[in-house]
Amino acid sequence: MEREGASRQVFLGLGLLLLGALSVRLVFLSEMASNPFFTHPLVDADTYHEMARNLAAGKTVYDGPFFQPPGYPLFLGLIYLIFGPSIAAARLIQAILGVANVLLTWILGRRLFGIRVAFGAGTVMALYGTMIFYESELLAPVLIVFLNLLLLVAVLRFVEAPTALRALLCGLLLGASAVTMSIVLAFAPVAAIYAAVRLRREGRWPVRSRLLLWGVGFAIGIAAVIAPVTIRNMKNGEAVLISYNSGVNFYIGTGRDYREKVAIRPGHRWIALVNEPNKAGQGGPGRSSAYFWKKGLGIIRNDPAGYLRLLETKLFLIANGNEIMRNQEIYPFRRYSPVLAALLWKHGIAFPYGILLPLSVLGLAIAIRRRKAGAGLLGLFAASHVAVLMLFFITARYRLNLIPFLAIFAAYGVGAVVEIVRARSRRSLAISAAALVGLGVLSNWDVGPMPEMFNADAYFRLGMIHLKEGRAEAKNDLRNALLAQPDFPEAKTALAVAYDLEGDRDTAMRFLDEVLRDHPDHSDALLNKGYLLEAQGDRSAAVGFYRKALAADPDNQPARESIESPVRGLWPGWNPDQGGSERKSQGTP
Numbered sequence: 001m002e003r004e005g006a007s008r009q010v011f012l013g014l015g016l017l018l019l020g021a022l023s024v025r026l027v028f029l030s031e032m033a034s035n036p037f038f039t040h041p042l043v044d045a046d047t048y049h050e051m052a053r054n055l056a057a058g059k060t061v062y063d064g065p066f067f068q069p070p071g072y073p074l075f076l077g078l079i080y081l082i083f084g085p086s087i088a089a090a091r092l093i094q095a096i097l098g099v100a101n102v103l104l105t106w107i108l109g110r111r112l113f114g115i116r117v118a119f120g121a122g123t124v125m126a127l128y129g130t131m132i133f134y135e136s137e138l139l140a141p142v143l144i145v146f147l148n149l150l151l152l153v154a155v156l157r158f159v160e161a162p163t164a165l166r167a168l169l170c171g172l173l174l175g176a177s178a179v180t181m182s183i184v185l186a187f188a189p190v191a192a193i194y195a196a197v198r199l200r201r202e203g204r205w206p207v208r209s210r211l212l213l214w215g216v217g218f219a220i221g222i223a224a225v226i227a228p229v230t231i232r233n234m235k236n237g238e239a240v241l242i243s244y245n246s247g248v249n250f251y252i253g254t255g256r257d258y259r260e261k262v263a264i265r266p267g268h269r270w271i272a273l274v275n276e277p278n279k280a281g282q283g284g285p286g287r288s289s290a291y292f293w294k295k296g297l298g299i300i301r302n303d304p305a306g307y308l309r310l311l312e313t314k315l316f317l318i319a320n321g322n323e324i325m326r327n328q329e330i331y332p333f334r335r336y337s338p339v340l341a342a343l344l345w346k347h348g349i350a351f352p353y354g355i356l357l358p359l360s361v362l363g364l365a366i367a368i369r370r371r372k373a374g375a376g377l378l379g380l381f382a383a384s385h386v387a388v389l390m391l392f393f394i395t396a397r398y399r400l401n402l403i404p405f406l407a408i409f410a411a412y413g414v415g416a417v418v419e420i421v422r423a424r425s426r427r428s429l430a431i432s433a434a435a436l437v438g439l440g441v442l443s444n445w446d447v448g449p450m451p452e453m454f455n456a457d458a459y460f461r462l463g464m465i466h467l468k469e470g471r472a473e474a475k476n477d478l479r480n481a482l483l484a485q486p487d488f489p490e491a492k493t494a495l496a497v498a499y500d501l502e503g504d505r506d507t508a509m510r511f512l513d514e515v516l517r518d519h520p521d522h523s524d525a526l527l528n529k530g531y532l533l534e535a536q537g538d539r540s541a542a543v544g545f546y547r548k549a550l551a552a553d554p555d556n557q558p559a560r561e562s563i564e565s566p567v568r569g570l571w572p573g574w575n576p577d578q579g580g581s582e583r584k585s586q587g588t589p
Contacts, residue, residue: 021102021126025095031337042461043327045138052076053085065233065240065285071180072140098135104149105404112374120411129343141400147177167214171221183388247289251296253392265457267490314390321350322447323396328458331450350447358439360406363413378405456485489515523553
C-alpha cells in the first residue's frame with residue numbers, strides 16, 4: 001500500500017509538472033501574439049514556412065539538393081497538411097512538443113539518478129526561458145531536442161537489454177535526428193562504442209553473430225531514414241548525403257574574421273559569399289560545399305595557432321551565459337512577455353544558462369566520480385555535440401540541444417551538494433564551492449547588457465513585409481534597421497522603393513546612388529535603379545543597369561527578364577526572394 005501511495009504521489013507530481021509546463025507555454029504564446037514578428041516569420045523560419053506550405057500543397061519543395069537538413073520542414077509540412085498553413089497551429093503544437101520534452105527529460109533523469117533528479121530536471125525544462133522562446137518559433141530546436149531525448153532513452157534501453165529490434169530503433173531515431181540537424185551523426189560511433197564498453201565491462205559481451213546483428217540493425221536504422229533524402233538529392237542534381245550547407249558554415253566558423261563572418265546576414269554580402277564557388281568555377285552543391293571546406297582548411301593550415309585560439313573562444317562562448325543571436329535578438333522580446341522577462345535576463349548573472357552550466361558541470365563531475373551508470377552516455381552525447389559544433393559557429397539556438405542533459409546533471413549536482421553539506425565534509429564542500437565559483441565566473445564573464453532594440457536584420461525583414469502589404473510603418477521599420485546598422489544596403493534599397501511608391505523619385509534615386517557609391521556591385525540596387533530610369537523613360541540607360549545587375553548576380557532572374565522586355569508602369573517592387581537574397585538562408589549545420 002505504501003508503494004501504491006508513493007506511486008500515486010509521483011504521478012500526481014508529474015501531472016502537475018506537465019500541466020505547469022503547458023500553462024507557462026500557453027500564457028507565453030498569448031503574450032507574444034502582440035509582437036510584430038508573431039505572424040511574420042523571419043529568415044530561416046520564413047524559409048521553413050514556405051517549404052512546409054509547398055509540401056502541404058503538394059508542390060515542389062526545393063530545386064536541387066537540400067541546402068539545409070529537411071527534417072524540420074517535413075515536420076512543419078505535416079502540421080500544415082493536417083491543420084492548414086497556420087502559424088498559430090504550428091506554434092501551439094510545438095508548445096505541446098516542448099511539454100513532451102519535459103516528460104522525456106523527467107524519464108531520463110529518473111532512469112539515471114532517481115525521482116528527485118527527475119523532478120528537478122523536469123522543472124528546469126518546464127521553466128527554461130530560452131527553450132520556451134524557441135519552441136514558439138518556426139525553427140528546428142524543439143524537434144531536435146525531442147528526437148535526441150528519445151534517442152538517449154532508446155540507447156539506455158538497448159544497453160540494459162540488447163535486442164536487434166532495439167538496435168534498429170536506436171538507428172531510426174539517430175537517422176531522424178540527423179536529417180533534422182546533421183551534426184548529430186557524429187554521435188553514431190560514440191553510441192556504438194559506449195554500448196560495447198558497457199556490455200564488456202558488465203560481463204554481458206555477446207557472441208560475434210549477435211553483435212554483428214545488432215550493429216547491422218543500428219546501421220540499417222540510420223540508413224533507412226537518411227537514404228530517401230540522399231536519393232531525392234541525387235534525383236535533383238547531385239549525390240548529397242543530407243544537405244550541403246556544411247561547407248559554407250565551416251568556412252564561416254574559421255579564421256580571425258570569425259565574428260565578422262558570423263554576422264553576415266542574407267543580403268548583398270551573403271549572395272557574394274555563396275556565389276564565390278561559381279566565380280571560382282566550382283559550381284554545383286557538392287563542389288560548392290567542398291570549395292568552402294577547402295578554403296576553411298586552408299585558413300587553419302596557414303594559421304594553426306590562430307585556429308586554436310579561435311577554438312578557445314568558441315569553447316568560452318559555449319560556456320558563457322549570454323544567448324547569442326542568430327537571425328534575431330531574443331532579449332528585446334521580453335518587453336512583450338512578462339513570462340519571458342521573468343525567465344530570461346542578464347543582471348550581472350546571465351539567467352538561466354549562467355547558473356545552469358556551473359551546476360551541471362559539477363553534477364557531471366560528481367556523477368562520473370561516483371561511477372553512476374548511464375551518466376557517461378549523456379556526457380558523451382554533450383561532448384560529441386560540442387566538438388562538432390565548434391567546427392562551425394556558436395549561437396543560442398544551436399546550444400539548446402544540450403539543455404536537457406545539463407538540466408539533469410544540474411539537478412544531480414544540487415542534490416550531491418546537499419548531501420555533502422549534510423555529511424559535513426569540509427574538504428568536499430570546499431572543492432565543490434571553488435568549482436562552482438570558478439565556473440560561475442566563467443559563465444557570467446562579460447555577458448554584456450540586454451539589447452533593448454531588435455537587430456537590424458529583424459527590422460529590415462519586418463519593413464519588407466510591411467512594404468509589400470502597403471503599410472505606412474514600413475519606412476519606420478527600415479529607418480530602425482539603419483539606426484541599428486548604418487551601412488545596410490538592403491535597407492537603403494528598400495527605402496528607395498518606399499519613397500518611389502509614394503512618388504518621391506528624387507529621394508528614391510538618392511538612396512540608390514548612396515548604396516551604389518559604397519557597394520557598386522549591389523545587384524538589387526542596380527536592378528532597381530534600372531527600374532527607376534525606365535520609369536523616367538530612359539530605356540537605354542536602364543538596360544545598362546540591368547546588365548550590371550546580372551553580371552553581379554547571374555541568378556538574378558528579374559534582371560534577365562528586364563533586359564529582354566521593357567518594364568512598364570510603376571516600380572514593380574523589390575522582392576528579396578526574386579533578387580536572390582533569400583535563395584539560401586543560413587540554416588542549421
